[in-house]
Amino acid sequence: MADLLSDDEIEERLPEEWERDGDEIVRTYEFDAYLDGVGFAAGAGGVAQDAFHHPEMTIGWREVEVRLTTHDEGGITDKDIELAERFDDLQ
Numbered sequence: 001m002a003d004l005l006s007d008d009e010i011e012e013r014l015p016e017e018w019e020r021d022g023d024e025i026v027r028t029y030e031f032d033a034y035l036d037g038v039g040f041a042a043g044a045g046g047v048a049q050d051a052f053h054h055p056e057m058t059i060g061w062r063e064v065e066v067r068l069t070t071h072d073e074g075g076i077t078d079k080d081i082e083l084a085e086r087f088d089d090l091q
């Protein structure tokens with residue numbers, strides 16, 4: 001059970017490069033090659049499954065957009081922040 005974060009908490013804890021978009025946090029990772037993005041998404045998927053907390057990921061040309069929210073709580077929680085940090089560590 002993760003509690004919803006307040007606006008101030010989100011602002012304070014949002015990792016560098018991430019932005020808030022309503023009830024989601026979002027980052028677009030950029031890559032030199034399409035398949036690098038595909039590989040990143042696969043790795044992120046494994047981390048997400050390990051955490052059992054799942055992002056929406058859109059794989060584009062040399063970029064991957066990652067969106068996180070906690071559906072069970074209807075907003076942004078620690079789980080989203082922590083998973084964002086783990087995704088950043090994949091880079």
Ligand SMILES: C[C@H](O)[C@H](O)[C@H]1CNC2=NC(N)=NC(=O)C2=N1
Nearest residue numbers: 052053054055069070071072073
């Ligand atoms: C039952 C519930 O759907 C599961 O506990 C997990 C699965 N993955 C999830 N992923 C995300 N982003 N939010 C959730 O609330 C969530 N819940």
